[in-house]
Amino acid sequence: MTTATGTPAIEVAGLRKSFGDHEVLKGIDLAVHPGEVVCIIGPSGSGKSTLLRTVNRLEEPTGGSLRVDGVDILDPDCDIDAVRTRIGMVFQQFNLFPHLDVMGNLTIAQRRVLRRGKQEAADIGRAMLERVGLSDKAAAYPSQLSGGQQQRVAIARALSMNPDMMLFDEPTSALDPELVGEVLDVMKRLAAEGMTMMVVTHEMGFAREMGDRLVFMDDGLIVEEGVPSEVLSSPQHARTQAFLSKVL
Amino acid sequence: MYVLFFAALVAVAVFADWERIANQFFRLDIARDQFPEIITIALKNTVLFTLISFAGGLVLGIAFALMKLSSVAPYRWFATAWIELFRGMPALLTIFAMVYVVPIAFGFRIPGGQVGAGLIGLIFVASAYMAEVIRSGIQAVSKGQSEAARSLGMSPAKTMGWIVLPQGFRIIIPPLTNEFVLLLKDTSLLFIAGSTVLTKELTTYARDGLTNTGNGTTLVMAAMLYLLITIPLTRLVAVLERRLARGR
Numbered sequence: 001m002t003t004a005t006g007t008p009a010i011e012v013a014g015l016r017k018s019f020g021d022h023e024v025l026k027g028i029d030l031a032v033h034p035g036e037v038v039c040i041i042g043p044s045g046s047g048k049s050t051l052l053r054t055v056n057r058l059e060e061p062t063g064g065s066l067r068v069d070g071v072d073i074l075d076p077d078c079d080i081d082a083v084r085t086r087i088g089m090v091f092q093q094f095n096l097f098p099h100l101d102v103m104g105n106l107t108i109a110q111r112r113v114l115r116r117g118k119q120e121a122a123d124i125g126r127a128m129l130e131r132v133g134l135s136d137k138a139a140a141y142p143s144q145l146s147g148g149q150q151q152r153v154a155i156a157r158a159l160s161m162n163p164d165m166m167l168f169d170e171p172t173s174a175l176d177p178e179l180v181g182e183v184l185d186v187m188k189r190l191a192a193e194g195m196t197m198m199v200v201t202h203e204m205g206f207a208r209e210m211g212d213r214l215v216f217m218d219d220g221l222i223v224e225e226g227v228p229s230e231v232l233s234s235p236q237h238a239r240t241q242a243f244l245s246k247v248l
Numbered sequence: 249m250y251v252l253f254f255a256a257l258v259a260v261a262v263f264a265d266w267e268r269i270a271n272q273f274f275r276l277d278i279a280r281d282q283f284p285e286i287i288t289i290a291l292k293n294t295v296l297f298t299l300i301s302f303a304g305g306l307v308l309g310i311a312f313a314l315m316k317l318s319s320v321a322p323y324r325w326f327a328t329a330w331i332e333l334f335r336g337m338p339a340l341l342t343i344f345a346m347v348y349v350v351p352i353a354f355g356f357r358i359p360g361g362q363v364g365a366g367l368i369g370l371i372f373v374a375s376a377y378m379a380e381v382i383r384s385g386i387q388a389v390s391k392g393q394s395e396a397a398r399s400l401g402m403s404p405a406k407t408m409g410w411i412v413l414p415q416g417f418r419i420i421i422p423p424l425t426n427e428f429v430l431l432l433k434d435t436s437l438l439f440i441a442g443s444t445v446l447t448k449e450l451t452t453y454a455r456d457g458l459t460n461t462g463n464g465t466t467l468v469m470a471a472m473l474y475l476l477i478t479i480p481l482t483r484l485v486a487v488l489e490r491r492l493a494r495g496r
Contacts, residue, residue, distance in 0.1 A: 058395055085401035095396035099414050099495040109400035112410055141494045154396075161400060 007070040009034045009165050009196045010055055016063035017050055024050045026220035027064065032165070037197045039207035039228065042217035043243055048200045051217070052167050055198065056080075056087045069164070085113055088158030088166040092173050094150040096142040102129070102153050103138045106160045114161065121160075128156040132186050148179030152186050165196035172203060204248060208232055216240045271463075278465040282457065286466070289446060290453035291473050297435040297449055300367055302428055305374025312379035313386060314408070327379065334376035340437050343369035347441045366441035374431055381423045385416030418492050425485045429478050450474065 008031040017025040024047045032038050040048045053059040054066065057073065057080055066074050073083050097105050106125035110116045116124070129135050132152035142150055151171055158166060168187065172180045184206050191197055191210040201207060207214050207228045214228035216235070224237045232248070235241045315327035334342060346369035347362050358365040389412045397407040417424075436451030443452045450470040457466025 056399055058399060081398075081401045081403050084399055087399070089396075089399035091392060091396060093392050095390075095392040097393065097396070097411055097415075099418060099492075108410060109397070109402055112406050113401040143494055157400070 006033070008032060008067070009036070009069060010198065011067040011070075012051075012055070012064070013066075014064035015051070015054060015061050015066060017047075017054055017059055018062045024220055025054070025061070028220075028222060030215065030222065030225075032196060032198055034164075034196050035194045036212045037191045037195075037199065037210050038213045038215060039211040040198065040200045040215045040217060041202065041204070041207065041243075041247075042223075046217040047220040048217045049169050052169050052198060052200050055167055056084050056089060058089075081113070085109075085161050086164045088155075088161060088163035090151070090154050090158055090166065090168045090171045092170040094142075094147070094154045094174070096150055096154055096157070098142050101139055101141050102134070102145075105142070105153060105157050109157075110160055124160050124162075125156075128160045129153075131159065131189075132156045133182075146179060147175045148182045151175065151183045155183075155186055155190075159190075165198070166190065168197065168199040168201065170200050170202065172201070202247065204232060216243065218243070273464045273468050275463055275465050278457075278461050278463055279469060282466060282469060286450075286453060286469060286473070290448050290450045290470070293447060294432065294435050294449040294451075294473075295477070297363075297367060297370070297438060298428070298432045301370040301374050301431050301435070304367075304371035305378050305427075305431070308371060308375035309378030309382050310413075312375060313382035316379065316383055317386060331376045331379050334372045335380070337373075339370065339373045339434055340440065342373050343437055344440060345369065346372070362441040363438060363443065363447045366438045370431070370434060370438070373434070374427065377427055377430075378424070381420050381427065382416065384423075385420035386412055388419045389415045418495065421485060421489055421492070425482060428481070432474065432477060 010030075010032040012028050012030045015025055015028040015030075016023065026047075028047075028051055030038075030051075040051065042048045050059055054061045055068075057066075061074065065072065068083055068087065071083070072078065073080060097108065100108060103122060103125050106128060107116075107118075107121040110121040110124060111118065126135065126138065129138060132155055134149060134152055134156070137145065137149065137153070142153070145153065155166075155171075171187065172183050175183065180203070184203060187197075187199070187206065188210050199206070199211075211228040213225060214231045215225040216223050216231065216237070216239075218239050224231060224235060224240045231240065232244065235244055312327040312330055315323040316331070318324055318327075343366045346358070347365045351358055351365060358368060360367065386408075393411055393415065394407050397411040398404075402410065435449050438447075438449060439452040439455070441447075443449070448456065450473055454466040454470035458464060
């Protein structure tokens with residue numbers, strides 16, 4: 001576990017987001033420190049995915065501040081594309097590029113964004129495929145892979161950019177139950193290696209085992225946060241208790 | 249039901265003057281006289297004009313599709329006006345205008361003379377149809393694809409060029425094939441541009457043949473040559489589609 005000192009990797013303050021009249025985030029304060037694994041839980045519609053998606057500005061916040069490694073990324077002069085290369089993102093629906101084979105998925109951004117050479121990008125791609133245990137699938141197309149394999153490729157794709165931190169948006173929610181384990185294993189290894197991670201999840205086991213901190217959100221606000229085992233076993237807030245009694 | 253059909257068939261077979269029909273539609277001596285010009289000039293020009301107008305229409309079509317999806321309102325208005333204008337007018341009218349009115353009105357010579365001007369008219373018409381097809385292809389690519397590309401640090405332009413368009417084009421192969429076949433036949437409208445001996449395409453060539461010989465042989469030959477292009481083409485596209493299917 002990392003002690004909360006120094007510049008946070010991600011620092012969110014008073015963050016608000018509205019879709020039309022509907023306010024989804026109502027003022028979020030949260031700091032994620034380098035090497036920390038923060039898991040976010042909460043009922044659907046609580047704003048947890050939206051929070052994650054504002055961190056790399058896939059959603060534009062309507063208020064508040066957002067810093068990555070101390071840099072204000074809401075600044076109009078900030079090069080958001082450059083910031084995004086340092087923040088890996090994994091989606092619920094994998095979102096692999098179906099027209100490219102696995103190696104193509106792993107190298108396209110390396111080559112077109114980081115301007116790495118073909119050989120270098122492929123070497124890094126192969127190394128990342130090995131990390132997720134799919135070395136033999138470099139030539140496969142996404143449609144030829146199982147859901148669990150696709151999600152592991154998606155993780156490898158994000159890792160191939162050598163990001164400093166990773167965002168996971170319900171990475172196992174679209175998977176058949178028997179495929180959840182292989183993805184969680186990859187994530188656990190990443191966490192153990194010290195990757196900074198923000199994980200929106202329903203996997204309480206993962207949160208308890210790997211999370212440094214657990215954040216419970218409801219109705220656009222952080223209701224409660226703390227050490228995962230403590231939050232899960234003795235939630236302080238009535239809404240947390242009600243939610244956990246339903247999912248545990 | 250079939251009795252009537254066969255009775256009609258027999259009647260036609262018995263009473264028709266087969267020799268006269270055969271002589272009107274196909275006479276070997278006339279057919280022999282058409283070589284090599286019907287291939288080296290007429291077929292060559294038809295293929296050339298089709299390729300030029302398809303390529304030109306494709307490039308302009310992509311531009312107008314992107315403009316129509318742009319967040320900049322004047323771009324959208326211009327693209328909409330362009331598409332409505334050239335899709336709503338008969339192609340013949342557009343070609344007429346390009347050949348006989350625009351060069352005088354704007355005081356410049358279009359390269360390629362009257363046929364060049366007619367081709368530009370055909371390109372404009374093709375671009376209007378293709379813009380709508382391409383737009384539908386772009387919109388059929390799921391939003392998750394561009395989100396994944398953007399989260400890897402790809403700019404909007406790179407996302408469009410490397411991720412969205414390649415997938416969109418796979419989706420619109422059937423309507424684009426359709427457009428190609430339509431254009432192939434629409435090259436016959438270029439006859440109003442006043443073809444010279446060297447710029448005749450198949451239909452003009454066949455019509456002149458009809459005038460000169462008073463016989464339908466050249467029409468039949470032109471028809472066969474059109475089919476010689478379209479039928480293998482549609483087969484080829486079917487193969488292409490199957491090969492690309494795994495990348496969907």
